[in-house]
Amino acid sequence: MDTTPAGAQPARATAGPGPTGARLGTLLAVLGVATFSLTFPATAWALKGLGPWSTMAIRSVLAALVAGGCLLAVRAPFPARRHWPGLAVVVGGIVIGFPLFTTLALETSSTAHAAVVVGLLPLTTAAFGAVRTGARPSRVFWIAAVVGAAVVITFALQQSGGEPTSADLFLFAALLVCAAGYTEGATLTRELPGWQVIGWALVCCLPLTLPATAVALAMEPVNLTAQVVAGMVWVSMGSQFVGMYVWYRGMAAIGVAKASQLQLAQPLLTLVWSVLLLGEHLTLAAPLAAVGVLVCIGVTQRARS
Template sequence: MHTTSTAAHPALEKTSGWINGFIGVLIFSGSLPATRLAVLEFDPVFLTVVRAAIAGALAVGLLLLFKQQRPSRHQWLSLLIVALGVVLGFPLLTALALQHVTSAHSIVFVGLLPLATAMFGVLRGGERPRPVFWIFSVLGSALVVGFALSQGLSASPTGDLLMLAAILACGLGYAEGAKLSRSLGGWQVICWALVLSLPLMTVLSLWLAPASFAGISISAWMCVAYVSLFSMLIGFVFWYRGLAQGGIAAVGQLQLLQPFFGLALAATLLHEQVSVGMLGVTLGVILCVAGAKKFAG
């Protein structure tokens, strides 16, 4: 039992939560650019199911290797919500959206994710941040959305609606997974959610697989590897642990930085145009994250 050390060092636990959360955000920042490159050569629905199938197979191996006990009966419903939110919902909706919008365009929607995560943290996680926290959270989201508007947000109503739906699904999956991590453990939550999805994802992967993979480039395969291993599994190990340690609403605010990490990657890897105004907005967002951290609870 290690609960005494957690209780004895709450400040250390929260700091650890922010570090784990930050690592998770860095890993997730590569997801949309990698998905954008992958959907140029793979069908978006096939990409969604095959990444979950690959990650699910790895999750089975981890759970067997570390001899993890099966979740209790009441935990399976929460795992189903996690699976629908982050294993199926967010990857599928973003892959579909990326057929209509650029990676840089879609990433700005991630600015709404901290707010969605915080709201679901209140609804599902029982958290009660202070009123000032919501001011910083809304302000940070407004900065990101304002930046998006300045870039010409309504390029594709279909892509925008798909991204909004993805954010809601993801916020629910994050909050539910973080709540469950307190009793089940961070890496165990994402592994069991992937295992729960594995039979369906495997069948769909085989059914939707293209007739031939001959024309697929190495870079597209590398993107599939990234979204399967890092976006679908390793990132969540850090992310769920961080949310459970530091608080869903508080640590969730780190996602405000994800659009800017992602935009930098989009500019570097995809040569998509990123405006200089991004630096000023990034600074404002960092200040909002710091304010939200201070008044989280």
Template sequence: MTSLTRPAIPPRAADASAAQRGLWLGALGVAIFALTFPMTRLAVGPAEAPQLPPGFVTAGRAAGAGLLSLAYLLATRAPWPQRRHLPTLALSALGTVIGFPLGIALALREVPAMHAAVVTGILPLATAAVAAVALRQRASAGFWACAVLGCALVLGFAAHEGGGALSVADGWLLLAVASAAGGYVAGARLATEWPAEQVISWVLVLSLPLTAPLAWAWWPAAPASASAWGGFAYVTVFSMWLGFFAWYRALALGGTLRVSQVQLLQPFLALLFAVPLLGEALEPSTLVFALAVLATVAIGRRLPAHNPPTRSIPTKETTP
């Protein structure tokens, strides 16, 4: 009798397929996150024409996404996190819910979205460095060379555009980078055990006791433009919530070291988005640097990067 059972996929082919899906999901997450800079700039406005307060944008986007997450978790009947997951959830919240949004909101009140995009271009290297330490992932010397080269390119671009000078706003942006790197790695660790959608949703829901009162306290006293509220809506629904559905799943499937390098494209996508949304000028040098970064990413993804062997986890331990 002919068996109707589908042939098993060889482990090596399955790993390659998962890595490829991780890269595509990573690209989708990066595209969503790239719009965060111009949309946040719309939300907070420049110093000469302020819109929504940076503190409100930070807390409000997390609180709004937290309410969406609560509805999602209830609708899917997701189980509660276990006590052992709470420290990692807290680290993820500290980086992605507080540190990164606050850093870019404060910085974008003072600098254009294009400036913020290039300064935060070092995020992939920061994420890879944190992952190498925290997750004990290994990469070849060539992989690290590509990562360093890519980051050198975006830093060189920042120096070219800004004259090499760092401001207080740059300090906020660097703090945002450090926060996001830690938050991404913490979220990626959780996403290897349970669905990425549940990871970011629980991070946001457990942050509600902090973010909701702050959003209420910092509710804007002065009216803001429709475009400011539109930018706020985007960073709430997409940057703070749906983007992480793709991003955490990508990090879990493709490996944090490798997928994080796709983020090298994020500053250049943000530059392109800033042109129609904010009217910022796009210089020809931007395209030159973008092509160079694309080449670096293409080479880096073909070099070895390995996750450490993982032991199987009992079924009762794989859900929050």
């Protein structure tokens, strides 16, 4: 007899993934990291013709329109009441908090500096995940995670001359809200498809982001170019929707802690894009940091919980 409450989706199996599922989950998480690595350069492009508030609001609205169309196309059921607290955390962390704080930071910070500071996100996410899900990663896992974070911090300080910038406050706030949103979103994907988690979060924000877009466009200068439009399209479609979909799927398959450590590679990928797309100059410390971070990723992926 089916005892699932009306309007609710049955809970998914919580057994750990097999080898094939683990490989697919890792691949999806890696794809998400690659997508996110272009977020800061794309945001920098958008800021060349739009203000920070306009950039944040427009990216959410565009992503919400696409997500809403997808939800209507498949006639996705409305989330159950028990899902809404978690969706609220995703809204605050992923849809509003992280885009807003990082966009404000990029007004005064280079993409390279912002990328390495946000490199602390894996450790922050792992900590949130351990508290939220009750997972207990091994000591080796935590040592490798802390070492990886230390490499990122050292690299960040070296890039900024040994002193944190004012934009770091925005970036640290972004770390906290994003880690909470990642963790709660991964928890929700046990019962809802990952794309619906971020899709409903985006749609629910429309009553806030639509008026915010109108006000921001009226208050801030607008100078649309091909580069500005390309940046907005990427942060809206890639970072805000498609990237979040594959990232949540990957985290649900291999676990929040292990997936989060793959993100240690994200700042280094962003550094590459900052050189290729923005013409920023890097020091010789970048290759050393890359080797150290990749070693840490390998250790955390092999460490057992």
